[in-house]
Amino acid sequence: MALADTLHGDPELAFDEHRAASRVAGALADAGYDVRRGLADLPTAFAARAGSGPLHVVICAEYDALPGVGHACGHNLIAAAAVGAGVALAPVADQLGVTVTVLGTPAEEGGGGKVLLLEGGAFEGAHAAMMVHPWPEDRLTATCLAVDHLQITYTGQEAHASAAPERGVNAGDAMVVAQVAIGLLRQHLPVGDQIHGVVDSGGQAPNIVPKTAVGRWMLRSRSVDGLRALRPRIERCFEAGALATGATLAISELSPTYSHFEPDLDLLATWRANAEALGRRYDADDAGVAPPNLSTDMANVSLAVPAIHPMIGIEAGGAVNHQPAFAAACSGPSASAAIADGALAMAFTVVDAATDPVLRARLLERPTGQRPGW
Numbered sequence: 001m002a003l004a005d006t007l008h009g010d011p012e013l014a015f016d017e018h019r020a021a022s023r024v025a026g027a028l029a030d031a032g033y034d035v036r037r038g039l040a041d042l043p044t045a046f047a048a049r050a051g052s053g054p055l056h057v058v059i060c061a062e063y064d065a066l067p068g069v070g071h072a073c074g075h076n077l078i079a080a081a082a083v084g085a086g087v088a089l090a091p092v093a094d095q096l097g098v099t100v101t102v103l104g105t106p107a108e109e110g111g112g113g114k115v116l117l118l119e120g121g122a123f124e125g126a127h128a129a130m131m132v133h134p135w136p137e138d139r140l141t142a143t144c145l146a147v148d149h150l151q152i153t154y155t156g157q158e159a160h161a162s163a164a165p166e167r168g169v170n171a172g173d174a175m176v177v178a179q180v181a182i183g184l185l186r187q188h189l190p191v192g193d194q195i196h197g198v199v200d201s202g203g204q205a206p207n208i209v210p211k212t213a214v215g216r217w218m219l220r221s222r223s224v225d226g227l228r229a230l231r232p233r234i235e236r237c238f239e240a241g242a243l244a245t246g247a248t249l250a251i252s253e254l255s256p257t258y259s260h261f262e263p264d265l266d267l268l269a270t271w272r273a274n275a276e277a278l279g280r281r282y283d284a285d286d287a288g289v290a291p292p293n294l295s296t297d298m299a300n301v302s303l304a305v306p307a308i309h310p311m312i313g314i315e316a317g318g319a320v321n322h323q324p325a326f327a328a329a330c331s332g333p334s335a336s337a338a339i340a341d342g343a344l345a346m347a348f349t350v351v352d353a354a355t356d357p358v359l360r361a362r363l364l365e366r367p368t369g370q371r372p373g374w
Contacts, residue, residue, distance in 0.1 A: 003027055003083060004339055007076035008331045011065030014107035017044045020063035021104050024079045028102055031087045039103075040120025042113065046104040047122060048086065051093025055364060057350050058101045058123060058305070059085050060131040060298060062108045072327035073109065074134030074314070077339055081132050081312075084343025089350055096354040101126070105297075110149050112256035114297035118304060119256075127363040128267060128306045128353060131298060132342035134330060135311035136320055138280045139291055140268055142311060144261030145192065145220035146227040147295040149254040152178070152197070152215045152238055156247040159209040168209025172202040174241035174249070175213040181237035192222040193230050194293070213247075216254060220295060223260045261299035264306035266359050267349065271310050274348040278341045280312070294321075306363060308349075312338045 003023060012020050021037070021044040029035045033048035061082035062075040071077075086102040093100050103122060107113035123129065135142075154175055159168030182195055189195075197217030203210030219234055221227040235251065242249040272282060285291075298309045315334035319325035329335065353359050 004076045004080035004335065005331055007063055007079060008071050011070040012063075013067060014064045014109050014111035014113070015042070015044060017064050017106050020044070020079070021046060021106065024061055024063055024083060024104055027083045028086055032090055033086065033102065039122050040117050042106055042116060044104070044106040045113065045117060045122070048102045048104070049099065050086065050090040051096075051099045053094060053097035053099050053354075055097055055354055055360060056099045056101065056126045057353065058103050058126045058129040059346060060114065060129060060301070061102055061104050062131070063104070064107055064109050064111070066109055066322060069322065069324050070327045071330050072323060073321050074326070074330045074335075075108065077134045077314075077330055077335055077342070078131060080339045081342035081346065084339060085346040085350070088343060088347040092351075096351060098350060098354045100350065108297055110255050112258065112297050115256040115258070115300045118300055123301060123305055126305045127366050128264070129301050130267065130271075130308045130346055130349065132310055132312050132346060133296075134314050134321070134335070134338055135292070136313060136316045136326075137284060137311070138275070138282055138313040139311040140272060140282055140285045141261070141263050141309070142292045142294045143192075143222070143290070144299045144309070145194065145222060145293055145295050146224045146260045146299070147258045148219045148227060148231060150217045150219065151252045151254050152217055153250040153252070154213045154241060154245075154247040155250070156211050156245065157209070158211045161207045161209050165209060169246045170209050171213040171245070171247045172210035174245040174247040175199055175202060175215060176241070177244045178238045178241035181240050182234060185233065185237060189230070190221075190226065193226065194218075194220040195230075195234055220293075224257065227257065256297075256300075258295050258297050259299045259303055261296070261302045261309060263302060263308050266362070267306060267308045267353065268310070270352045270356075270359070271308055271345055271349045274345040274352070275310070275312075275341065278344060280341060280345070306366075312342045314338045
C-alpha cells in the first residue's frame with residue numbers, strides 16, 4: 001500500500017508521470033525484474049521482465065492521474081496491484097513455464113499510451129494481457145465504448161464589442177452554435193453513442209469579440225464502426241458553428257482512437273474463480289445489471305491479445321470514478337484490500353493459465369515474436 005499511497009499523494013498527468021514510472025519500475029527492479037525504460041519513444045513507459053518460459057503474459061500498470069481531481073480513477077491502485085502480482089509471480093515464473101512482463105503504460109486518461117505501445121511493438125509475442133481497475137463494486141466487465149478525443153479550435157476576429165461589433169467574428173459564438181447543434185442531435189443518436197466536452201477558452205474580456213475558442217470533446221460509440229458513423233455527424237455540428245459565424249474551424253486528434261473491448265472469456269472465468277476465492281462477489285453481474293460505460297486504451301490491446309480488465313470494488317461512500325470523493329477512497333483500508341485481492345487474483349489467474357493444459361495450449365496458439373516489451 002505504501003507505493004499506492006505515494007502515487008496518490010503525488011499525482012502526475014498523462015505523459016508526465018516521470019516520478020510515478022520511476023517508483024513503479026523501481027519496485028519491480030527491487031523484486032528482481034529486468035527493467036527497460038522509454039519504450040516506443042515514450043519516456044514514462046517501461047517493461048519489467050521475469051522468467052523465460054514460452055507462455056508470455058503481460059500485466060499492465062497505469063499510473064497517470066486526472067487534472068484537478070488527482071487519482072480519482074484509482075490508477076495508483078492499478079499500479080500497485082500490477083506490482084504485487086509481478087512480485088508474486090517472479091519466483092515461480094520459470095517453474096510455470098512463463099515469461100511475465102509488467103508493462104508500465106502511461107497516459108490512459110486521454111493519451112492512448114497502450115495504443116502507442118501496441119503500435120510500437122511492446123505487446124509483440126504476448127499470449128495474454130490483464131489488469132484490474134478500481135470501481136465502486138466488483139464487476140467482471142464494463143461496456144468499453146470506442147472513443148475519439150478531439151480538440152476543436154475556432155478562429156475569428158477581435159473587435160470592440162460595443163463600438164465596432166460588426167468588425168468582429170465571434171469564435172465563442174461558433175462554439176455555442178456547435179454545442180446547441182450537438183445537444184439537439186443527441187435525441188437522434190443510436191443507443192450507446194455519447195458526446196461530451198469542455199470549453200477551455202472562449203474569450204479574454206466581455207468587451208472584446210472573442211477571436212479564439214478552444215474545446216476538447218470525446219465521441220463514444222459501442223464499436224469502432226459505430227464511432228466511424230458518429231464522427232461525421234458531430235463534425236457537421238462543428239462546421240455549423242463556423243458556417244453561422246464566419247469563423248474558421250480546425251479539428252485535431254488528441255489521442256489515438258480507443259476501440260471497443262472484447263474480453264477473453266476463459267481468462268475472465270479463471271479470474272472470477274480466483275477473485276471469489278478471496279471473497280469478491282459479482283452479484284450485479286449475476287443479476288443481469290447492465291455493466292458500466294467507460295472507455296480505455298486496454299480495449300485496443302484486447303483486439304490484438306487475449307485480455308481481461310475486471311473491476312475491483314472499493315468502499316467509495318456512494319462516489320463514482322472521476323469524483324474527488326472517489327480519489328479520497330483510493331487511499332485507506334478498502335483500497336489496500338483491493339490491491340491485495342487484485343494482485344493475488346491476477347497472479348493466480350496467470351498460474352491457472354500456465355497449468356491448465358487446454359487454456360495454455362489455446363493461448364500458445366497465438367503467433368510468437370519477440371518477448372513482450374523488448
